[in-house]
Amino acid sequence: MTGKYGPHVGIDIAHPAEQSVWAQYRGLLAIFAIFPAVLGFVLVLAVLAGADFGLMNALWKWTPFIFNGFLYNVAMSLFAIGFGTIGGIFLGMGQVAPSRLVTIPSRVATQIFRNAPWLVLLFYCIFLVPYQVTIGGTTYQVPNWLRASIGFTIPVMANFSEIVRGAVQSIPTGQWEAARSLGYKWSRTMLSIILPQCIKRMIPPWMNLYAILLMATPLASIVGVEEAMTNTRTALQAEANSRLLLPMYAYLLAWFFFYCYPIARLSMYLESRFETR
């Protein structure tokens, strides 16, 4: 047996608490120290591309507008990762459930939505989710970004379902047998014994999924959500200056980079932390 919890673990592992506080958080500090460096680099790039300080003013002028759009990207991604994670946990547990009545529909749903292009699912949701809903006599408009968020939730759910299935199946069967011989039922084994061991294995792919999701949110500009990409295009049209094209898009990329890079680093950091436990 060569698993992580195999028999030959008779060595004392140094406890993480023995490290200094500085050593513990060095990884995190490095993430934030790198920010100004990259910011400077991107700005220099933008300026060189435009070779004109007048362009800087244009970028600056449109910053609140692009930022406003970027908030929609963040909102859509948080909505989709939140509900996608909840749905994915259930769908993933369904994939490994003891009854075929549960596993087969769960597996079919997971495979269909995992192998569908995100843009197509997005279009489906934009057209299928109603424009307004009436709850208790009051009619609410369903904003475009919310309908797009539902469109992003579905592929996130299916991808997370696979992450859950993989993590659950990576736990040695001995854990299930020990739990069963101690009288644990399937659901209780899952909640008290299997899932807690899965969490640390799921965090890195989950953060990865979030980063991919965030970078997919500009797709929503195609269906008319006024997010960062849409707003950048609007700004470019308003300025009507072709020399602004490259710097403006570089600026937009920087926004995404600054949001996603710490997440990627954090996931690497968490991965290495869990490695030692």
Added chain:
Amino acid sequence: MSSVASNPQAFVTVHDVYKSFGAAPVLQGVSLEIGRGEVVCIIGPSGSGKSTILRCINALTSVDAGFIQVGGIQVTSKKLDMVALCHKVSMVFQQYNLFPHKTALQNVSMAPIQVLRQNRRQVEERARALLKKVQLEHKADAYPGELSGGQQQRVAIARTLCMQPEVILFDEVTAALDPEMVGEVLSVIKDIAAEGMTCILVTHEMGFAREVADRIYFTDRGVIVESAPPREFFANPQDERTRSFLSKVL
């Protein structure tokens, strides 16, 4: 069925059990009767179905035919209540199978609290006493990954004892251990057996079997070839297969 359970003394009854995995027959009509307080060792070549017998007694493996009864509970019944069964039987595994995200103390105490719904304080008190019994009270807060193989197996034994079962099944519990750790685990088992616990052991430790067992069963190719008290079994094996096996391992 009642006519078959002839011996009222038997606490564990395995009657004419058949089991195959796919096309491979593993058990081909195994019968055993074990009385309360008896210590029984099952030995035999690998692949002879020793571990499968234990797994069937513990309902980890279903049987194809035959029946098993433990302390009045029909293990082979479709309506088996696992919680009722785990009051009677508990198992120690070759690979320990401790829960790596729980401390030694939590490993020992969690099932009585969560499954048997016993009082947390009393269970934890009992768990500490059991860790002391296996000489690991100083490791109560250690995680399994921080313990040696022998220590992990002793925690696993404490975990089964904390369920307060009436029979303990030991499935080659020293087979995965480094040689220098075998002794510490065997001495714990010897103590448990001496206290009158009913024990069924599958083992390759012949010397240990001779020392602790009240009776030894020899299995080969899915059947029990012979059974005898250890002195007789080792001194005067009846069957040719037993003789050939013993000549290889002794």
